[in-house]
Amino acid sequence: GESVGLHLPTLSVQEGDNSIINCAYSNSASDYFIWYKQESGKGPQFIIDIRSNMDKRQGQRVTVLLNKTVKHLSLQIAATQPGDSAVYFCAENKEDSSYKLIFGSGTRLLVRP
C-alpha cells in the first residue's frame, strides 16, 4: 500500500554539526510533502514544505530536498542546536480535496553538547 517511511529511527549528532533526516515515500502521485518537528509532550510543529515541482527549498537553517526519481525526501538542519532535539516526521499529501496527510513513523534527533 501507499506509505511514507523513514530510514533511521534515531539520529545522534554533535552540536554545531549538520543533520540529515531521510524519508522514503511510495506514492509517486503525491505532490506535496511536509516536515514536522515534535517536541516531547507537544503537538507536531510545521517546519518546511515542498511541492513536487521543486527539488529543493530552503528555510531558516533547514533545507528540504526532494528526489522524485527515487521517491526520497530529506531534511537538512544546519548547525544543529540542542533545541533541535525532537522527533521529526515527514508527511505526504494524499491527492484529493480533503488534503489528507500520510505521516511517516518519525526519526528522533538527539543533539550531543
Next chain:
Amino acid sequence: DAGITQSPRHKVTETGTPVTLRCHQTENHRYMYWYRQDPGHGLRLIHYSYGVKDTDKGEVSDGYSVSRSKTEDFLLTLESATSSQTSVYFCAISFGTSGSLPTTNEQFFGPGTRLTVL
C-alpha cells in the same frame, strides 16, 4: 498554535465507557482532523471534517465517531472505549475559511489529549 485547544488534556477511563474529546478552534477554519499517535508510529488519521456536518473516515476510524455541529468544534467519540484506544489524540486544522478550499496543505496541530483506557 492557530487558536486550537483540546479538552480534556488528560483522561483515564475504563473499558466499555464512552469518551468524548473536544477540539475547539477560534479562527473559522473549514477543515479539521483527528489523529492518534502511538509509540513507534507517526500520526494516523481517524476522521476529518470539511465543514459543518460534513465528515469522512480516515485510515483508523473503527471504534470512533465524530460530529461537527458548528465550525469551531470537532468532537471525537469513542463509543465503547477499549485498551487498544489508549493513545495520544491530536486535532489539526487546515487554514481556509468556511466555504473555501484550504489555502495551503499545511496542517496545524493542537496540544494533544492523552487518553488511557484501563
